[in-house]
Amino acid sequence: MAYGQRLSLLIFIDSIFILATVFFASLLLYEGAFLLTAALIAMVAALLISHHILSFFYKLYKKAWEYASIGELIIILKIVTFSILIAAVTQGVLFQVIPIRLLTITWMLLMALIGGSRFCWRIYRDTYIKKEDNRNRTLIVGAGAAGTMVTRRLLNNSDSELVPVAFIDDDEKKHHLDILGIPVVGGINQIEETVKELSIQNIVIAIPSLSKKELNDIFQECAKTKANTKILPMLEDIVTGKVSVNQFRDVQVEDLLGRETVQLDTEGISDYITNKVVLVTGAGGSIGSEICRQVCHFNPKQLILLGHGENSIYSIEMELLERYKKTSIQFRTEIADIQDGDKMNTIMEAYQPDVVYHAAAHKHVPLMERNPEEAVKNNMIGTMNVAEAARLGGVKTFVMISSDKAVNPTSVMGSTKRLAEMIIQDMNKTSKTKFTAVRFGNVLGSRGSVIPLFTKQIRKGGPVTVTHPEMVRYFMTIPEASRLVIQAGSLAKGGETFVLDMGEPVKIVDLAKNLIKLSGNSVDDIGIKFTGMRPGEKLYEELLNDNEVHEEQIYPNIYVGKTSDIYIEEIEHILLTFSKIDKETLRERLVRLANQKTEKEKVLSIPV
Structure with a gap:
């Protein structure tokens, strides 16, 4: 529907709602009698004019109601309340009387009709239009601001391949709560159990403040499952528009070093x-x-x-x-x-x-x-x-x-x-x-490092060759x-x-396992073969x-x-x-x- 047609329809519907609420409020208040007086006409006119002016001011007619949330409800509350107050002032100035009870009932009916009409499309869309059958069940790690933002975006985007079904967060105060209708089922140590119980296919790590060590710890828990693990892009990339919030990236080997990257003394x-x-x-x-x-x-x-x-x-x-x-x-x-x-x-x-x-x-x-x-x-x-x-x-x-x-x-x-x-x-x-x-x-x-070698071996279907199960290296x-x-x-x-x-040295065999997991495979499918130490090599450096x-x-x-x-x-x-x-x-x-x-x-x- 074109914007002009949509605007005309919304103005017409809201006008009908205002007329209807005043009519039914009068019936309720005066025991079934409806008296069309000059005062009532003035109140209706004040409500109509103020409601439409405030709706334009608060851009109510430009809202996409399939994505309506608390913010839109607050705007409706402001418009209806201010309209009622303007009608009350008009009554007081013109007729030296303010029908408090009539205005109160009108306020309640307007909130129900205008608010309900807007949110019914959101409810219909979420209930009947959203396609979940073919979407991948997704576990969101992190029930904070970033995790909530990701979840809302996925819930609102019916074209996304992912549908969030649960949160994981170490904050015990959030356990057993629902956020956006999605339950917070437990802490990081329950990732493996949750993936099995809820048939999770994808895991999204949505905690931008994670240190490298914390990210490594979380990934090791994710690696115990067969779910595909992704990570939220950097917030600055989202804010600057480089990537969308639902354009998750793969976890990289560099993310799992267990320490922060070295900074430079630029001066x-x-x-x-x-x-x-x-x-x-x-x-x-x-x-x-x-x-x-x-x-x-x-x-x-x-x-x-x-x-x-x-x-x-x-x-x-x-x-x-x-x-x-x-x-x-x-x-x-x-x-x-x-x-x-x-x-x-x-x-x-x-x-x-x-x-x-x-x-x-x-x-x-x-x-x-x-x-x-x-x-x-x-x-x-x-x-x-x-x-x-x-x-x-x-x-x-x-x-x-x-x-x-x-x-x-x-x-x-x-x-x-x-x-x-x-x-x-x-x-x-x-x-x-x-x-x-x-x-x-x-x-x-x-060139010559183990990463290109392991990657090549994984692409060929394995096995990945490691010289010794106890060999460690700094990376x-x-x-x-x-x-x-x-x-x-x-x-x-x-x-x-x-x-x-x-930082701490990394076991080569653990690095191989991480690479296998990051490639979307399992260690059982690819396999790891120990070939023995080569001439000149040490177990540790x-x-x-x-x-x-x-x-x-x-x-x-x-x-x-x-x-x-x-x-x-x-x-x-x-x-x-x-x-x-x-x-x-x-x-x-x-x-x-x-x-x-x-x-x-x-x-x-x-x-x-």
């Missing part, structure tokens, strides 16, 4: 990046490319993307050119191998960068166990080449990306990373360049890892090893060894340790002889040297 970072020349090695990799994206937020003068693989460098260059085409940032690309020392010197001399982020490295543990000489070439000689070129080129800050596997290493990869740390720490002693290293654990979604997201690298550059004094407080641990955080969630003993002569000997010895001997020497300790080794806190 400190701006001081050393804004309008400066920045060079990133390994810029085409998962970490290197994200460092480039993060650096661009601080508007450097020039960003040099250095990498060995032309396809990956081309890809990140095209992305950055498109994303930051309206900025003054100059993007340059260099296809080069960090093992080529002369090329590194040439590049540093040509661009004279202020900051270097060294992300290029071999990082796959089993592959490096089989090819230790390549780990030496890339992780040690390559690092030494880039660092030496940075020193000669007058670079102010050099940040090397290391690994938690460099702590008490048992693998070639970890050992070469630890020895690379020593190389730049030794350079820091005699250079104006501030050399620093950053250690973090496994990065979710990075962080790619953006977090990149932020830590950038933040370390602003905190660096020279020679430090920065470490992120990554550390971020600092016993001699490096320092309890004080120099920045929220960031620790720093410093080792005083550097075995540079032994490192140089390995670099001169590694190509002449067999792989097993090389592996043993690398691991032994990386784990060598003396009484002089200690931790120093680095004031910031």
Whole structure:
């Protein structure tokens, strides 16, 4: 129905209601007699005129009554009450009498007729039009403002695939209550039982204020069921219109880390990046490319993307050119191998960068166990080449990306990373360049991490392969890892090893189970197969060894340790002889040297 037709119909219906209520009120009050007097005509005229004027003022005729709620009822109450008061004033002014009883009965009848007529469509729609038979029965976790908003939206949207049938909330005061006609059946620990009893097909987590740990706890309860679990979008995205309140998103692995994401000291970072020349090695990799994206937020003068693989460098260059085409940032690309020392010197001399982020490295543990000489070439000689070129080129800050596997290493990869740390720490002693290293654990979604492998295995129908049921690892997201690298550059004094407080380590088997569940499958259907530990692997990783641990955080969630003993002569000997010895001997020497300790080794806190 067109708006004009709808408006005319509503005005006509309300006019009939006013005339009818005055008529029936007179009959009730005067024992069946109806006397048409001048006073009664004046009262009816005042009611009609004031009601329609107030209805336009309060936009009563523009309300969509299929979605009527308490707010609309309050508007009707105001209009009817004010209309009656205006009629009373009119009677008092014109006839010096106010028929209180007649006006009271008229008020009650008008509220019943006008309010009832509006809400009958809502009742009819909710009772007969709403299609529930083919909709998925949904459990709403969180009976607060967000959960109520989601539920109202789902109840009002007959086209939605979800129909809420129950709330879960840990607030015991809400238990056994009905909200919007939906019962609050219990707390988080009753999710599994509720899903079974009510045949729940979907679970929506609608608590925006949840911490990562709380969300993880709730998801673990949801994971015990076969229901599909979703989460409410961020409230700011709903408010700004980016998404609708019923556009739920899947729970991501990143949501289940059990800790909040690392924040940046933007002011400190701006001081050393804004309008400066920045060079990133390994810029085409998962970490290197994200460092480039993060650096661009601080508007450097020039960003040099250095990498060995032309396809990956081309890809990140095209992305950055498109994303930051309206900025003054100059993007340059260099296809080069960090093992080529002369090329590194040439590049540093040509661009004279202020900051270097060294992300290029071999990082796959089993592959490096089989090819230790390549780990030496890339992780040690390559690092030494880039660092030496940075020193000669007058670079102010050099940040090397290391690994938690460099702590008490048992693998070639970890050992070469630890020895690379020593190389730049030794350079820091005699250079104006501030050399620093950053250690973090496994990065979710990075190349070579378990996430892409597990995802691929799940898509193929399983099983997911895990090396050992007790293996644990620290995890962080790619953006977090990149932020830590950038933040370390602003905190660096020279020679430090920065470490992120990554919360509690995660069992790999639990991560696999979560991924299976997040993909909409069950562990029983996909299966988990334990394959045994691979060469060089440990059951658990550390971020600092016993001699490096320092309890004080120099920045929220960031620790720093410093080792005083550097075995540079032994490192140089390995670099001169590694190509002449067999792989097993090389592996043993690398691991032994990386784990060598003396009484002089200690931790120093680095004031910031």
